[in-house]
Amino acid sequence: MAIASYESGHKADRIRRANRQKAERGDWHGGPRFGYGLNGALVPREAAIVREMANRCLAGQSLRSIAQWLNDESGAVPTHAAQGTLGVWHATTVKSILTSARISGQRAYEPGSHNGDSPTGRKILGPGNWPAIITPDETARLRVIIGSPDRRASASSIRLLSSIATCGLCGAGLMSGCNRGAALAQKRRRYLCKKEAGRPDRGGLSIVAEPLEDLISEAIILRLAHTRMPKAQGGTGQSELSAALERVAETRARLEDLSSDYVRGLLTRSEFSSARMAAQGEIVKSEAVIARQSRSTVFSGIPIGSESGMRAAWDRWNIPQRRAILAAIVDTLIVLPRRDSGPIFRPDRVELRFKV
Numbered sequence: 001m002a003i004a005s006y007e008s009g010h011k012a013d014r015i016r017r018a019n020r021q022k023a024e025r026g027d028w029h030g031g032p033r034f035g036y037g038l039n040g041a042l043v044p045r046e047a048a049i050v051r052e053m054a055n056r057c058l059a060g061q062s063l064r065s066i067a068q069w070l071n072d073e074s075g076a077v078p079t080h081a082a083q084g085t086l087g088v089w090h091a092t093t094v095k096s097i098l099t100s101a102r103i104s105g106q107r108a109y110e111p112g113s114h115n116g117d118s119p120t121g122r123k124i125l126g127p128g129n130w131p132a133i134i135t136p137d138e139t140a141r142l143r144v145i146i147g148s149p150d151r152r153a154s155a156s157s158i159r160l161l162s163s164i165a166t167c168g169l170c171g172a173g174l175m176s177g178c179n180r181g182a183a184l185a186q187k188r189r190r191y192l193c194k195k196e197a198g199r200p201d202r203g204g205l206s207i208v209a210e211p212l213e214d215l216i217s218e219a220i221i222l223r224l225a226h227t228r229m230p231k232a233q234g235g236t237g238q239s240e241l242s243a244a245l246e247r248v249a250e251t252r253a254r255l256e257d258l259s260s261d262y263v264r265g266l267l268t269r270s271e272f273s274s275a276r277m278a279a280q281g282e283i284v285k286s287e288a289v290i291a292r293q294s295r296s297t298v299f300s301g302i303p304i305g306s307e308s309g310m311r312a313a314w315d316r317w318n319i320p321q322r323r324a325i326l327a328a329i330v331d332t333l334i335v336l337p338r339r340d341s342g343p344i345f346r347p348d349r350v351e352l353r354f355k356v
């Protein structure tokens with residue numbers, strides 16, 4: 001008996017060591033996962049869905065509303081029985097995909113935590129050798145958003161412009177709040193630059209919330225009412241997105257081949273650098289397509305080009321839906337300071353720039 005248990009303990013150790021070594025080499029671990037097939041090969045259709053899930057989460061949509069979108073509209077099925085989903089998307093499925101390191105092409109390893117369900121995801125060791133769907137920076141942001149303890153409490157009370165509007169003095173994202181010390185009449189909700197420990201430049205600027213929200217809503221409605229979007233017909237957008245994701249993955253692989261050829265002396269320095277420049281140009285081009293397509297998927301089902309349609313839709317939408325639109329078309333929204341540092345709203349305190 002003692003020997004048997006020693007044996008199995010020994011074996012478990014060996015497996016753990018082997019897994020750790022695999023992770024350190026950057027090898028794909030386990031079977032296919034949503035977005036990826038065997039050995040981490042990209043499944044472009046699923047990868048496009050992962051990309052959109054990330055967009056929606058970064059734009060402030062809740063895990064539950066993303067799961068609802070997946071079930072109702074995406075046509076995608078969580079394929080891998082190991083996740084215990086029975087063909088239905090749940091908030092927890094969405095969470096485990098979005099906090100995973102693998103979707104940004106990174107390897108994670110944390111012995112004893114195999115569900116990937118901890119709020120901040122498993123520890124990241126470094127780059128893996130499979131294609132990324134989102135950037136490592138986006139994974140870091142998703143983990144912060146999803147892991148933030150006040151997210152659940154404030155999910156329903158998140159305001160239209162929280163962290164989208166930025167401070168004209170220090171560049172920080174403005175948060176919604178009230179001025180507690182003020183007289184009752186002054187207690188209007190406002191957006192403010194929060195004080196931050198160790199950042200003396202932060203804090204102070206504020207602006208009354210409602211007129212700012214009205215101004216921005218009006219600007220968005222008019223912008224979209226007078227925009228002509230190239231109509232993506234029945235899923236061409238999705239396939240263009242898939243193709244672009246595939247191209248980025250292929251070009252990244254080609255870049256790696258190029259550097260190993262160069263290291264082995266198969267390419268001269270100038271051959272290497274011109275081939276590398278061409279490949280990098282290709283990646284930039286494809287990434288622009290991905291950004292544009294991701295943006296246009298946000299607009300599917302939106303009455304672009306019709307002012308009355310836009311007004312009705314804007315009224316109907318909830319805050320996360322409106323924020324998804326804002327995130328897609330607003331480049332910068334800066335609130336400038338007032339000389340007396342008061343919260344009074346004036347249109348000339350607001351600088352709004354759209355993405356082209």
Ligand SMILES: [Zn+2]
Nearest residue numbers: 167170193203
């Ligand atoms: Zn500030």
